[in-house]
Amino acid sequence: MTTPAPNAGQREVHMSEELAGLTVGLIGAGNISHVHVAAWKALGARIVVYSLEGAEELSKQYGLEVVESLDGCLAEAEFVDIVTPSATHKEITLAAIKAGKNVICEKPLTLTAADSHEVIDAAEAAGIRLYPAHVVRFFPAYKAAWDAIQAGRIGEVAVARFFRQASSPAGAGWYRDVARSGGVIMDLMVHDLDQARWMCGDVTSVYAAQNPPTVDGVSPVNVAAHVTLTHETGAISHCRATWGATGTTFQSGFTVAGSSGVLKFTSAADTGFKEELQDGGAAGDLLIPASTLGESPYLTQLRELAIGLRGGSDPRVLASDGATAVYLAEAARASMESGRTIDMKTFVSTGVTA
Amino acid sequence: MSLKVAIASFAHVHAASYAQLLGSMPDIEVLSADPDGASAPDAGPRGAEFAASLGVPYVDSYDELFDWGPDAVVVTSENAGHRALVERAAAAGVHVLCEKPLATEVADGEAMLAACEAAGTILMIAYPVRFAPSYLQLRAMVQAGRLGDVFAVLGTNNGKIPIDSRQWFTDPKLAGGGALVDHTVHCADLIDGLTGGASATRVYAAANRILHQDKGAEVETGGLVTINYDNGLMATIDCSWSVPDNGPTWGGVSLQVTGTNGSVEIEPFLPHVGGTDASGEVFLPIGGNLDASMVGTFLNAVRQSGPATAGKQPAVVPQPDGAVGLRTLRIVDAARRSAVSGQAVEL
Numbered sequence: 185m186t187t188p189a190p191n192a193g194q195r196e197v198h199m200s201e202e203l204a205g206l207t208v209g210l211i212g213a214g215n216i217s218h219v220h221v222a223a224w225k226a227l228g229a230r231i232v233v234y235s236l237e238g239a240e241e242l243s244k245q246y247g248l249e250v251v252e253s254l255d256g257c258l259a260e261a262e263f264v265d266i267v268t269p270s271a272t273h274k275e276i277t278l279a280a281i282k283a284g285k286n287v288i289c290e291k292p293l294t295l296t297a298a299d300s301h302e303v304i305d306a307a308e309a310a311g312i313r314l315y316p317a318h319v320v321r322f323f324p325a326y327k328a329a330w331d332a333i334q335a336g337r338i339g340e341v342a343v344a345r346f347f348r349q350a351s352s353p354a355g356a357g358w359y360r361d362v363a364r365s366g367g368v369i370m371d372l373m374v375h376d377l378d379q380a381r382w383m384c385g386d387v388t389s390v391y392a393a394q395n396p397p398t399v400d401g402v403s404p405v406n407v408a409a410h411v412t413l414t415h416e417t418g419a420i421s422h423c424r425a426t427w428g429a430t431g432t433t434f435q436s437g438f439t440v441a442g443s444s445g446v447l448k449f450t451s452a453a454d455t456g457f458k459e460e461l462q463d464g465g466a467a468g469d470l471l472i473p474a475s476t477l478g479e480s481p482y483l484t485q486l487r488e489l490a491i492g493l494r495g496g497s498d499p500r501v502l503a504s505d506g507a508t509a510v511y512l513a514e515a516a517r518a519s520m521e522s523g524r525t526i527d528m529k530t531f532v533s534t535g536v537t538a
Numbered sequence: 539m540s541l542k543v544a545i546a547s548f549a550h551v552h553a554a555s556y557a558q559l560l561g562s563m564p565d566i567e568v569l570s571a572d573p574d575g576a577s578a579p580d581a582g583p584r585g586a587e588f589a590a591s592l593g594v595p596y597v598d599s600y601d602e603l604f605d606w607g608p609d610a611v612v613v614t615s616e617n618a619g620h621r622a623l624v625e626r627a628a629a630a631g632v633h634v635l636c637e638k639p640l641a642t643e644v645a646d647g648e649a650m651l652a653a654c655e656a657a658g659t660i661l662m663i664a665y666p667v668r669f670a671p672s673y674l675q676l677r678a679m680v681q682a683g684r685l686g687d688v689f690a691v692l693g694t695n696n697g698k699i700p701i702d703s704r705q706w707f708t709d710p711k712l713a714g715g716g717a718l719v720d721h722t723v724h725c726a727d728l729i730d731g732l733t734g735g736a737s738a739t740r741v742y743a744a745a746n747r748i749l750h751q752d753k754g755a756e757v758e759t760g761g762l763v764t765i766n767y768d769n770g771l772m773a774t775i776d777c778s779w780s781v782p783d784n785g786p787t788w789g790g791v792s793l794q795v796t797g798t799n800g801s802v803e804i805e806p807f808l809p810h811v812g813g814t815d816a817s818g819e820v821f822l823p824i825g826g827n828l829d830a831s832m833v834g835t836f837l838n839a840v841r842q843s844g845p846a847t848a849g850k851q852p853a854v855v856p857q858p859d860g861a862v863g864l865r866t867l868r869i870v871d872a873a874r875r876s877a878v879s880g881q882a883v884e885l
Contacts, residue, residue, distance in 0.1 A: 342748035343760040343778040395689045395772035408690030410774045420744040422762045429800045439782030461569045
């Protein structure tokens with residue numbers, strides 16, 4: 185593992201010996217591709233990009249090489265970084281596995297746990313490494329809290345709360361179509377479902393409410409989901425995810441209370457940097473968590489995953505974690521639809537996405 | 539005109555604040571009684587000694603207290619004792635400010651409302667956070683439609699376990715439960731005020747006892763309560779006693795309200811001057827004296843309504859009233875049942 189340079193700005197180059205001569209096949213050119221491209225370039229990687237839309241534009245902006253087909257991309261790349269809409273993750277991951285290429289796949293790994301297990305099984309059978317990009321595990325605040333919990337700083341975890349809110353992406357594009365995005369729980373809360381499990385342990389039950397409800401597979405534009413988890417440790421946790429009014433500033437945070445202490449963080453308050461610029465810039469944007477002032481967590485993430493793909497030590501998040509996060513999101517949806525608490529000992533992923 | 543205000547019991551920690559406030563008002567005569575104080579297992583002073591420390595007159599029994607002929611009574615007994623005292627006050631035509639929660643059981647709460655209604659006495663519930671300037675601003679914005687359609691609320695009422703000063707808070711019989719009972723109602727009241735009295739239709743609660751295990755508490759110390767309302771609103775309340783013993787004594791209450799046009803988050807106890815002194819952190823609250831606003835509202839209503847007339851509604855019904863107390867108690871009761879069954883409770 186390389187040691188991240190403390191306080192290094194994102195624009196600096198973080199070339200890493202372990203990643204020398206790397207060619208990444210970027211598949212997809214939407215929202216999240218921009219931060220991945222910036223990170224890969226900072227790591228000194230060559231990027232070939234394939235996308236149904238936007239590849240030329242992305243390529244011009246960052247100086248990438250466009251390839252005209254998925255097969256061409258797979259042939260050219262050492263491994264692929266899949267940043268396409270969620271509903272296409274499974275198919276593209278299976279194609280990469282078939283081509284013998286390792287995979288980094290944006291969260292959610294797939295839209296159902298059954299599909300996640302299918303791609304995991306296929307990867308294992310082919311000897312392929314597959315990592316889900318659950319970037320929140322690489323955000324310094326979340327990692328610091330996890331470390332403190334592991335070190336026993338707050339004793340036994342009792343009650344945890346996580347939240348995540350952003351300007352709704354559901355006004356346009358594919359997010360509002362629950363069959364393609366999974367809705368606000370699968371798309372946004374999946375981060376915190378992973379965090380809740382990471383910090384509080386494996387989940388025994390899931391209760392979920394969403395308002396307004398999804399009707400006929402179409403998510404409301406402005407919507408909030410509240411999910412309560414119980415954990416094997418006896419801890420209880422709550423996740424709130426909100427697609428807010430247009431212009432809502434991205435915010436996330438947590439409070440984790442344990443038997444001997446409490447840990448708290450909110451991205452809006454605890455940055456050590458406040459600005460108020462009267463230049464008419466619009467507040468709020470995408471669903472992409474704002475980066476921290478130090479090294480980009482996306483860079484930290486992609487470096488750790490890439491080193492893992494090259495045979496280094498396992499990263500802090502594995503495909504099984506991605507599959508479990510999806511499984512929890514599915515259970516949340518099942519709870520929402522039935523009004524019942526879902527028992528995770530018996531819950532079976534149905535594979536229905538809408 | 540001077541008002542005679544009785545304080546019935548020092549069991550609740552808030553009695554001290556009310557006694558000091560009432561004692562400092564020039565046109566208020568105060569008399570207190572805490573007959574069960576002597577047998578309480580609390581470390582701190584109760585009864586006559588506590589009254590003396592607060593500088594308020596004291597009598598030994600509730601008989602003497604009500605024989606005094608009070609215009610109003612503040613009921614600050616253990617939760618399970620509210621019903622008997624409120625019914626007694628109603629029978630005597632005495633207006634009531636009752637500490638929250640209204641009661642430990644819904645049937646008790648219903649009986650209390652019926653008694654006060656029959657007697658024509660005021661029944662106001664002591665939910666002071668309703669009087670916070672930040673909350674009033676939020677409510678005005680919601681009412682003016684500034685948030686658009688409000689569809690989700692996340693409330694927290696954390697804070698320390700009150701076991702050190704008053705042990706009955708962790709006695710399942712006297713308190714009616716633990717954190718679910720003590721803390722859910724404050725946020726439920728704030729939500730009630732925002733919605734104009736929406737009723738809960740479904741309540742789910744998860745609770746545990748991991749916090750404060752070392753103190754031998756027989757009740758839940760952590761809880762998360764998710765509520766659906768008949769107006770479509772969804773809310774979750776974290777009612778856990780999750781501020782550690784060495785944590786700050788302030789704060790812990792927040793309400794995050796999301797609408798189609800944006801969101802507002804309030805922390806009513808946050809406004810303060812900070813700093814450091816010889817003993818550590820300095821926290822000088824500047825958010826206003828909420829108890830004073832609440833007690834003032836109650837006393838104004840008592841004055842304007844005059845003596846109770848049986849069967850006649852008081853001229854002024856101060857909010858939050860008994861109906862709010864009952865709606866919030868129903869939520870607590872459903873939360874308790876849900877925490878046991880593991881499933882949501884339909885109301």
